[in-house]
Amino acid sequence: MKKIIRLIPILTIALLAVSCSKKAKQAVENPGSSIESTEIVERLNANRVNQQQVTCRMSLDIEAGKQSLSVGGSLKMKRNDVIQMSLQVFGFVEAGRIEFTQDYMLILNRIGKQYVKVDYKDVDFFKRNNIDFFTFQALFWNELFAPGQSDSRPTASQFAQDKDGKNITLTHTTKQLVLKFITNATTGMLEQTLIDGENGGAMRWNYNSWARLNSKDFPDKMKISATIKNTTVSADLQLSRLRTDEKWKDTRTNIDTKKIRQVTIDAAFRQILSLSN
Numbered sequence: 001m002k003k004i005i006r007l008i009p010i011l012t013i014a015l016l017a018v019s020c021s022k023k024a025k026q027a028v029e030n031p032g033s034s035i036e037s038t039e040i041v042e043r044l045n046a047n048r049v050n051q052q053q054v055t056c057r058m059s060l061d062i063e064a065g066k067q068s069l070s071v072g073g074s075l076k077m078k079r080n081d082v083i084q085m086s087l088q089v090f091g092f093v094e095a096g097r098i099e100f101t102q103d104y105m106l107i108l109n110r111i112g113k114q115y116v117k118v119d120y121k122d123v124d125f126f127k128r129n130n131i132d133f134f135t136f137q138a139l140f141w142n143e144l145f146a147p148g149q150s151d152s153r154p155t156a157s158q159f160a161q162d163k164d165g166k167n168i169t170l171t172h173t174t175k176q177l178v179l180k181f182i183t184n185a186t187t188g189m190l191e192q193t194l195i196d197g198e199n200g201g202a203m204r205w206n207y208n209s210w211a212r213l214n215s216k217d218f219p220d221k222m223k224i225s226a227t228i229k230n231t232t233v234s235a236d237l238q239l240s241r242l243r244t245d246e247k248w249k250d251t252r253t254n255i256d257t258k259k260i261r262q263v264t265i266d267a268a269f270r271q272i273l274s275l276s277n
Contacts, residue, residue, distance in 0.1 A: 044181075058239050060236070080102070080151050097253055104120075144170070191207055207222055213243075
């Protein structure tokens with residue numbers, strides 16, 4: 001149980017790894033796109049799942065420093081509204097929950113009776129780089145994105161393009177980070193999203209396989225890895241029983257603040273960093 005208490009916040013905090021930098025990265029202008037890059041961007045946009053809601057079972061294997069943990073649970077997503085992960089032990093006991101909405105990020109530790117709830121603008125790195133709910137939505141839904149564009153579909157002119165064999169890399173650069181999207185020119189699928197920050201802070205989101213969801217392909221095996229100072233965090237996420245569940249109505253988590261204590265995101269971050277000890 002102690003492992004569960006310490007590891008529940010990891011998936012959300014991992015993206016903060018790229019915020020450790022204080023030095024600005026020099027902006028690089030994106031050159032004009034070739035016909036080939038225009039076509040791959042159009043294919044990536046066309047591959048987006050059209051359904052508004054996706055629900056599934058999930059299994060999650062996490063490694064952080066010297067710690068490891070395997071949990072089951074469920075993933076529920078409603079486009080432009082919410083991403084909700086329920087982490088369960090023993091197959092039915094909810095140990096924690098991670099929830100993203102347009103207004104906040106929530107990390108709930110039921111066993112430790114703690115929770116973190118913050119607005120994206122309250123995290124300086126997110127605010128400076130226009131990272132918000134739609135960034136996380138694109139990562140979970142296997143989609144191309146540019147920071148600060150809500151759910152709109154990016155255009156080829158926003159990316160630099162480089163082709164290496166069967167892969168086309170699309171790059172979008174800001175002052176603080178570099179986004180790279182590794183795509184398969186043959187299948188038109190997005191296979192990896194990379195977020196690179198200063199001083200080695202980085203996040204990798206790999207899409208290893210897809211399952212059919214109605215008429216589109218949706219990733220069912222993903223590997224997420226990040227570097228938080230001297231701690232490496234990785235998570236293997238496997239999805240099953242994918243469906244477009246339009247009946248899911250309870251899209252927000254209610255918290256009894258008399259029984260569950262709110263803690264700061266800094267305290268949660270320190271908890272993650274302690275895993276390397």
